[in-house]
Amino acid sequence: MSAGFSPSGRLLEIRAGFQSSFWVANFTEIFERLAYYGTLAVLAIYLNEQLHFSAQLTSSVIGTFGLVVYFLPVLGGALADRFGFRRALLFAFSVMTVGYFLLGSLSAPWMRSVRASLGDEWLVLALLVIPALGPATVKPCVAGTTARASKENLRSLGYSIYYTMVNVGGTLGPLMALGVRKRLGMESVFRVSALSVFLMFWVVLLFYREPSDGSNEDGAALSTAFQNMIVVLGNLKFVTFLLISSGFYLVYWEIYIMAPLFLRGFVNHDADVDGLLAIEGFAVICLQILVAYLTRKLPAVPTIALGFLITGLAFSLLAIHPSVISFAVMLVVVAIGEVTQASRYYEYCSRLAPAGQQGLYMGYAFPPIGLGFKLAGWTGGYLLHEFGDVLHRPAQMWWPIVGIGVLTAGAMLAYDMIVKPGGTIPQGGKAI
Numbered sequence: 285m286s287a288g289f290s291p292s293g294r295l296l297e298i299r300a301g302f303q304s305s306f307w308v309a310n311f312t313e314i315f316e317r318l319a320y321y322g323t324l325a326v327l328a329i330y331l332n333e334q335l336h337f338s339a340q341l342t343s344s345v346i347g348t349f350g351l352v353v354y355f356l357p358v359l360g361g362a363l364a365d366r367f368g369f370r371r372a373l374l375f376a377f378s379v380m381t382v383g384y385f386l387l388g389s390l391s392a393p394w395m396r397s398v399r400a401s402l403g404d405e406w407l408v409l410a411l412l413v414i415p416a417l418g419p420a421t422v423k424p425c426v427a428g429t430t431a432r433a434s435k436e437n438l439r440s441l442g443y444s445i446y447y448t449m450v451n452v453g454g455t456l457g458p459l460m461a462l463g464v465r466k467r468l469g470m471e472s473v474f475r476v477s478a479l480s481v482f483l484m485f486w487v488v489l490l491f492y493r494e495p496s497d498g499s500n501e502d503g504a505a506l507s508t509a510f511q512n513m514i515v516v517l518g519n520l521k522f523v524t525f526l527l528i529s530s531g532f533y534l535v536y537w538e539i540y541i542m543a544p545l546f547l548r549g550f551v552n553h554d555a556d557v558d559g560l561l562a563i564e565g566f567a568v569i570c571l572q573i574l575v576a577y578l579t580r581k582l583p584a585v586p587t588i589a590l591g592f593l594i595t596g597l598a599f600s601l602l603a604i605h606p607s608v609i610s611f612a613v614m615l616v617v618v619a620i621g622e623v624t625q626a627s628r629y630y631e632y633c634s635r636l637a638p639a640g641q642q643g644l645y646m647g648y649a650f651p652p653i654g655l656g657f658k659l660a661g662w663t664g665g666y667l668l669h670e671f672g673d674v675l676h677r678p679a680q681m682w683w684p685i686v687g688i689g690v691l692t693a694g695a696m697l698a699y700d701m702i703v704k705p706g707g708t709i710p711q712g713g714k715a716i
Contacts, residue, residue: 305369305495306433306442309426310449312373312484312492316422317453318460319384319477320353321565323415325458325558328544330470335390335404339549339672340665343541345405347661349412350537354654356420358513369425370494376421377485381478383415388474418481423650433495448569455565462559516648521703522636526652528699531692532592532625533656534663535599535685539564539618542664542681546602547611549668550678555608563612567619575623584628584635589696591625594618596689603682663688 327346331337337345364372389395390408399407426446434442461473517523544557579587598617601610633649663684671681 301435301438302442303433303493303495304491305429305493308487308492309369309373309429309433310446312377312487313422313426313446313449314453314456315480315484316377316380316419317450318457319380319415319480320419321454321457321561322461322464322473323384323387323457323477324540325461325561326465326470326473328541329548329557331408332545333548334470335408337405337408338665339545339668341405342545343661343665343668345409345412345661346541347537347658347664348409349416350657350661351654352413352416353419354650354657356417357423357650358648360417360421360424364421364425364428368494369429370488370492372421372425373488373492374485376418376425377481377488379421380415380418380481381485383411383413383418384474384478384481386414387411388471388478391471415477429495447572451565451569451572455562455569458558458560458562458565462556462562465558519636522633522648524699524703525633525636526648527655528692528695529588529629530652530656530659531688531695532595533653534659535592535596535656535689535692536618536622537657537660538599538664538685539615541660542668542685543602543611545664545668546606546672546678546681547608550672551606552608555611557611560608560612560615564615564619564622567616568623571619572623575620579624579628583700584632585696585700587628588625588632589693589700591621591623591628592689592696593621593693594624595621596686596693599682599685599689603679603686606679 324346327349328342331342331345332339360372387408390399390404390411402410427443430442430446460476464473464476539561547555547557579590582590595618598614598621601614601617604610630649667681667684668678672678
């Protein structure tokens, strides 16, 4: 066996193929996602049960939070290119530290006057926007570092590592939320999130060095980002694909918005929804390679539509038999749908881009996630109120969500037939 194909040879190749900044950036990604998903796992319960927000207000506030998180990477990427990844990461982790800490300090005596002046609704919305600015900057920085700090022959492996770190953080976050909530209280979850990103500020400060890919290009001006937006929005095929995809994310984000309120309000008030949410992230890690292998020969767009369909149908489990066990099983099915579509979604976005504009177009793969997040907030709050409080048939609220998932899958198949994108696209991964 030659050295190049031996395990030791492969390890040496990997060690030489990634700059140190790659490992530092991806290490921080675990804790950034831990803080984000830990907060998200308890946020609906906190707003509804402790601050006594209505279901509609809770859903709307969380939807706005998600909109900011996933819409701003377009501008965050431009700022990172302009000022450098290291400065951008330090800014992001500083902002997230402040935001999560303030969110975890709402009941503190020194916050009483601020709450009395602004009211909880506007104060919470303002406080959530602060940490939302962090992920919007971290995402393009870590993805950009992965591209710049990886040799060409190892870049796909680099992105696989990046996607895995996202899922590891997405699994650990809800588990952290469960343990901290039970021992220290719900607001302590936000403070632990603040601590985790504060530690990452120091990791970046001490160990992260600006990656070099051998180019001497300066970052683009912020105005260029707006010019690029016009270019992207002029591609009707691409915009249509993104708008249809937002329907999937409308359905997906209900596991963090509507499901916690449904389970705690109508099924079991003591349900540990935050801990259960870790099932979805863990299932993604376990199933990603298997699903990618099983769907490797399927055309790209029908595979994406299949993922949409699986995720939509998963919610029928809660409509048919509303229980904590049904929710746990549903999360596994949602993970299968997510992995099925995500393995093609990002790569397909790059294939729709004109030659030389792949990087620009990939930045716009995130806004549909944010749009779906906001739509999930509006839709979830309305359905929970109408079916739960008005009609007193709470389990029936899931059928409209199932319908949206099925319609989204049908719209993607119609898109495939009309536009005829064609072609099998290499495997990608989750990057939510």
